[in-house]
Amino acid sequence: MLRYALKRLVVAAPTLFVIITVSFFLIRVAPGGPFDLIPNIDPAAAENLRKAYDLDKPLLEQYGNYLAKLARGDLGPSLAYRDRNVAELIAEGLPVSAQLGLTAILLGLFGGMLCGIAAALRKNSAADFTVMAIAMAGVAIPTFVTAPLLTLFFGLHLGWLPISGWSNGQFTHIILPVVALALPAMAGIARITRGSMLESLSADHVRTARAKGLPEWKVVVRHALRPACMPVVSYLGPAIAGAMTGSVVIETIFGLPGIGRAFVEGALNRDYSLILGIVIVYATLIILLNLLADMIYGWLDPRVRPQ
Amino acid sequence: MTPPSAASGETAAGGGAPDPQGRSLWQDAITRFRGHRAAMASTWVLGAIALLAILVPEFWPNSLDDVNWDYLESPPTTDNLLWFGTDVNGRDMFSRTFHGARISLAIGVLTTLVALIIGVAYGAIAGYRGGLPGDLMMRLVDVLYSLPALFFVIILVTVFGNSFLLIFLCIGAVEWLTLARIVRGQTLSIKEKEYVQSARAAGLSTPAILLKYIVPNAIGPVIAYVTLLIPINIIVESYLSFLGLGVQEPYTSWGRLISQGADEIGNAPWLLIIPASFLAVTLFCFNFIGDGLRDALDPKDRSR
Numbered sequence: 001m002l003r004y005a006l007k008r009l010v011v012a013a014p015t016l017f018v019i020i021t022v023s024f025f026l027i028r029v030a031p032g033g034p035f036d037l038i039p040n041i042d043p044a045a046a047e048n049l050r051k052a053y054d055l056d057k058p059l060l061e062q063y064g065n066y067l068a069k070l071a072r073g074d075l076g077p078s079l080a081y082r083d084r085n086v087a088e089l090i091a092e093g094l095p096v097s098a099q100l101g102l103t104a105i106l107l108g109l110f111g112g113m114l115c116g117i118a119a120a121l122r123k124n125s126a127a128d129f130t131v132m133a134i135a136m137a138g139v140a141i142p143t144f145v146t147a148p149l150l151t152l153f154f155g156l157h158l159g160w161l162p163i164s165g166w167s168n169g170q171f172t173h174i175i176l177p178v179v180a181l182a183l184p185a186m187a188g189i190a191r192i193t194r195g196s197m198l199e200s201l202s203a204d205h206v207r208t209a210r211a212k213g214l215p216e217w218k219v220v221v222r223h224a225l226r227p228a229c230m231p232v233v234s235y236l237g238p239a240i241a242g243a244m245t246g247s248v249v250i251e252t253i254f255g256l257p258g259i260g261r262a263f264v265e266g267a268l269n270r271d272y273s274l275i276l277g278i279v280i281v282y283a284t285l286i287i288l289l290n291l292l293a294d295m296i297y298g299w300l301d302p303r304v305r306p307q
Numbered sequence: 308m309t310p311p312s313a314a315s316g317e318t319a320a321g322g323g324a325p326d327p328q329g330r331s332l333w334q335d336a337i338t339r340f341r342g343h344r345a346a347m348a349s350t351w352v353l354g355a356i357a358l359l360a361i362l363v364p365e366f367w368p369n370s371l372d373d374v375n376w377d378y379l380e381s382p383p384t385t386d387n388l389l390w391f392g393t394d395v396n397g398r399d400m401f402s403r404t405f406h407g408a409r410i411s412l413a414i415g416v417l418t419t420l421v422a423l424i425i426g427v428a429y430g431a432i433a434g435y436r437g438g439l440p441g442d443l444m445m446r447l448v449d450v451l452y453s454l455p456a457l458f459f460v461i462i463l464v465t466v467f468g469n470s471f472l473l474i475f476l477c478i479g480a481v482e483w484l485t486l487a488r489i490v491r492g493q494t495l496s497i498k499e500k501e502y503v504q505s506a507r508a509a510g511l512s513t514p515a516i517l518l519k520y521i522v523p524n525a526i527g528p529v530i531a532y533v534t535l536l537i538p539i540n541i542i543v544e545s546y547l548s549f550l551g552l553g554v555q556e557p558y559t560s561w562g563r564l565i566s567q568g569a570d571e572i573g574n575a576p577w578l579l580i581i582p583a584s585f586l587a588v589t590l591f592c593f594n595f596i597g598d599g600l601r602d603a604l605d606p607k608d609r610s611r
């Protein structure tokens with residue numbers, strides 16, 4: 001298992017390298033620079049700024065410097081926040097985003113599986129149809145619609161929850177963003193769990209388990225659930241990617257100080273080094289989380305376990 | 308002519324009834340598609356939205372940016388034909404919703420077209436060429452896959468600016484990966500077929516073989532995926548517009564309208580709910596049509 005993980009990490013390194021390279025050159029070949037947005041800037045001053053940030057050097061030299069610094073964990077200075085560097089900005093935002101994202105993924109996973117199992121056990125009942133209808137809506141309606149609707153209802157109409165801000169991750173502040181972010185994953189996982197549970201509930205080994213007189217909960221939890229988990233685990237990869245995309249929007253809507261919002265602000269300010277740094281962080285996270293999902297898959301299904 | 312009873316269900320399309328005249332694959336597919344109720348209903352709904360998106364901006368008396376001073380942020384009313392109410396600036400939401408429809412649909416279709424061209428060409432070449440270059444081409448696709456498309460689109464839009472044409476190109480330039488995979492898979496099996504070998508033996512050039520034999524035969528699953536890619540691209544554009552990186556004033560799109568509606572959600576919920584409903588209905592329609600097309604174009608899968 002450990003060898004498999006190491007092997008996958010070795011494969012992941014070039015992937016990350018290609019992403020860094022592609023992103024770097026995409027950003028640097030752009031016409032216009034980050035300082036074009038400063039109103040009425042003196043051309044000489046702009047030239048000096050470019051010099052100060054090494055943007056006047058040949059592209060390949062810049063690239064080499066960037067990689068050398070990156071290897072030391074230095075992501076360069078931010079172009080928009082003049083006295084900050086990118087690593088600091090990311091270090092500030094990442095805990096917020098991680099807390100938001102991980103809570104949402106866990107809620108989506110467990111909430112979705114519970115709904116899916118419940119729907120499968122009561123197939124074609126009113127509860128089943130309700131869960132599946134909500135799940136269908138959850139898959140099709142993007143987060144930037146559900147988030148304001150949740151805010152309207154729970155924040156403004158009922159007045160139960162604060163509608164924006166982070167307050168150091170206080171529980172009440174985190175509920176609405178986490179729920180809004182978890183909904184698409186929860187909906188997708190509920191649908192998949194329902195389908196695979198229905199399949200495994202009619203499998204031979206489950207019939208055998210019932211025939212030997214096991215209590216129903218044991219049949220469901222011990223025998224039906226384990227094979228039904230497999231498609232859910234393989235959906236985790238896309239769900240994680242979806243949550244990362246969603247977090248950009250959710251952090252912007254709720255005004256949370258995470259890296260998703262920093263990414264959007266960086267894009268609006270043309271803060272190239274910040275964008276590049278955040279893309280690298282996101283790519284690394286996605287690769288690592290996918291690796292984790294694959295390892296869980298191997299743990300659940302011995303057939304795909306590498307020898 | 309097919310008798311009406313034969314067109315009513317999938318069993319008839321399965322080839323149960325004896326048919327004296329041969330039917331082409333496409334006629335078969337159309338019959339099967341017609342039997343798919345949700346897909347047919349979606350086609351009509353989508354057609355209606357598209358028609359309104361074409362007609363309303365041209366002929367509606369209240370234009371996109373006319374200000375109705377007596378009706379600032381008015382809820383839906385029959386006065387002055389303000390059926391969907393007005394926004395903060397007193398602009399007619401009916402007109403704005405269908406202007407937005409026009410742009411969202413156009414972006415959905417055109418970006419998909421860009422993605423289609425890139426993806427089909429890339430996949431067909433990678434599959435037909437095969438070997439190390441083909442493998443390398445697909446490895447690049449795998450690598451690009453590892454980052455969600457929205458991030459690349461945001462980089463592209465940041466770097467190249469968010470003019471109209473560039474948004475089309477940027478989204479299309481990112482969303483072709485799955486298409487390339489589908490087409491490559493198809494090409495790998497098609498290129499072993501006898502008709503391709505005979506074309507090669509007859510001395511046809513590689514581009515001609517690709518265009519005449521490979522691409523037309525690989526297109527079935529591509530069409531089904533394309534109807535699913537259009538709503539994905541509409542959402543990507545909405546994300547961009549929502550974040551302020553998409554289409555800019557005076558133009559509007561559903562994403563922009565939803566973003567403006569979200570700001571006013573406490574005072575004027577209809578500003579969010581109306582464009583969001585149109586967006587959701589459109590997404591549902593494309594998904595149903597995609598399902599219908601997949602069933603219709605993939606006879607092997609008909610048993611489901």
